[in-house]
Amino acid sequence: MPDKKNYSSSVISKRRMHHAIRLVVSTLFLSVIFLFFGTGVIASDMLKENQLLVGVARKNITPDKRIKNWVTGKPYTGVEDSIYVRALVLGDGQDKIVIINWSLVDAGESATDEVRKKISAELNIPAHHILVNASHNHSAPWTPVYQAGYRGKERDTWWAIRYMPPQNDDPYFKAWMKFLINQTAAAAKEASQNLQPATLWIGRVNASRYMYNRRPRQPKWGLEESNVPKGYGFSHPDYNPDVLVGGAAFGPMDRTMTLLSFRDAHHNPIVSVFHLAVHAVSIYPYSEAISGDWPEEASKRIGETIGGEAVFLQGNAGDIVPWRRGRVAVTEMGAGLAELASAAYRFSAKLKPASLIATRSMVKLPLSERGKERTGLDSVNAEVQLITYGSLAIVTLPGEPLTGLGNAIRARSPFPQTLVLGYSNGNGVHYVSLPDEKPFGGYEVETGTSGTECAGRVLEEEAVRMLNEAIGRINHEHDAKK
Known part of the structure; x- marks a missing residue:
């Protein structure tokens, strides 16, 4: 190797030129990163391969109390506590994914499409990179229907209009329709502007003490008598959620609460995503006011306990309800879940960095005679969405899946x-x-569904197909890098 002093001037000139080119390329790359991620602060280690980025924002979506309560058909009596939209934006330097949670009953096809169009246009991302989840909160409205035609002649779900006509012409509801979409888009935009480098950790805890499967397996024969009190249920003074009566067996239940913890370079929490499957039905049997029920209470308590924001993602809660109900139960459940989340945070494991991938598929769900009558269709289009980040997969199902699915x-x-x-x-x-x-009966498999007993199997098979396809693609890309 010659001494640097003996380098010819031409070699030195070439090195200077190459150095200048690298500076220009680096400057252009950083400019592109700045344009892509907006005004958020991006640390230097963001340039690492597969650097995860996260941003979060929350906006109030509480409607005017003068809109009608779908449970009673009358205006809400007040606001016990506000309801929110939370937006989680993920990035990996190439793609962005937006995860929305509404503190509402559902995320209907029309409302999902409407908010996807607005966020897609404002953030310049594909619609299938946007996930919309609802907490299934019964003390809040169903999502509005902005355009007909998604479900044949069934414009509004029959649940929403059992006790009242559609509200689209009501001035208070019309104002809220616009407010909901604007606030959701604003939350997504703010979260995108707040993107920062993060690591992702996962932890799990047993939250079964706050859950109850309302579909216990009743014996078909063999009992002589039962001493179950008349009118026994969650409102009965002798109700004990830990005891099954009448010789019944427990139905299936996923006892897990999963915590996805996004942390900054100093190991400080940015946002905690908590996921479990429990109906948000603690408040509405006792109050006709708007409320966020236990998910809002838990979100607040988890944020206070761990730090940062907290975002809830509802699971397959079709047959799972809270162990107790009422305001006292909500307070207890919120505090208890925060304590469990703190334990999950403490004993969590860090996931390996990876690329973000989002896909979706449309399937046709077969309709029962009841469903055909409601919609005028033989089948209804339904979406299964998949988001992956290395070993983490998030699958979405429409409607109200039971826990077994x-x-x-x-x-x-x-x-x-x-x-x-x-x-x-x-x-x-x-x-x-x-x-x-199906053999266990109940309105969840009878009047509460528009589908045949095979509809769930269609969703299961499509979800598994997508998962297998995704892991195959990941393995292929991994092998190609060897």
Whole structure:
């Protein structure tokens, strides 16, 4: 190797030229990064391969109390506590993904499409990179229908208009329709502007103390008598959620609360995403006011306990309800889930960096005679969405899936960290389950669904197909880099 002093001037000139070119390329790259991620602060280590970025924002979406309560058909009596939209934006330097949670009953097809169009235009991302999940909060409205035609002649879901006509011409509801979309888009934009480098950690805890499967397996024969009190249920003074009565057996239940913890370079929490499957029905039997029910209480408490923001993603809660109900139960559940989340945070594991991938598929769900009458169709279009980040997979199902459907998908998933969301990107056939639920009866498999007993199997098979296809693509890309 010659001494640097003996380098010819031409070699030195070439090195200077190459150095100048590298500076120009680096400057252009940083400019592109700045334009892509907006005004958010991006640290220097963002340039690492597969550097995860995260941003979060929250906006109030509480409607005027003068809109009608779908449970009573009368105006809400007040606002016990506000309801919110939360937007989580993820990036990897190339793609962005937006995850929305509404503190509402559902995420209907029309509302999902409307908010996707607005966010897609404002953030310049594909519509299938936007996930819309609802907490299934019964103390809040159903999402508005902005355009007809998504579900045949069934414009509004029958649940929303059982006790009143559609509200689209009501001035207070019309104002809220616009407000909901604008606030959601504003939250997504703010979260995108707040993007910062992050690591992702995952933890799980047993939250079964706050859950109850309302579909216990009743014996078909063999009992002589039962001492179950008349009118026994959650409102009965002797109610005990830990005891099954009448010789019944427990139905299936996913006891897990999963915590996805996004942390900054100093290991400080940015946002905690908590996922479990429990109906948000604690408040509405006792109050006709607007409320965020236990998910809002838990979000607040988890944020206070761990730090940063907290975002809830609802699971397959079609047959799972809170163990107790009422304001006292909500307060207790919020505090208890925060304590469990703190434990999950403490004992969590860090996921390896990876690329973000989002895909979706449309399937046709077969309709029962009841569903055909409601819609005028033989089948209804339904979306299954998949978001992956390395070993983490988030699957979405439409409508109100029973817990067994989510369990089946997780059991067949090749991804070790699989979350299955319900109440996402549409209503599908409303309640939806696997065929093995049919013999146990109940309105979830009878009047509460528009689908045949095979509708859940269609969703399961499509979700598993997408998961297997995704892992195959990841393995192929990994092999190509060797």
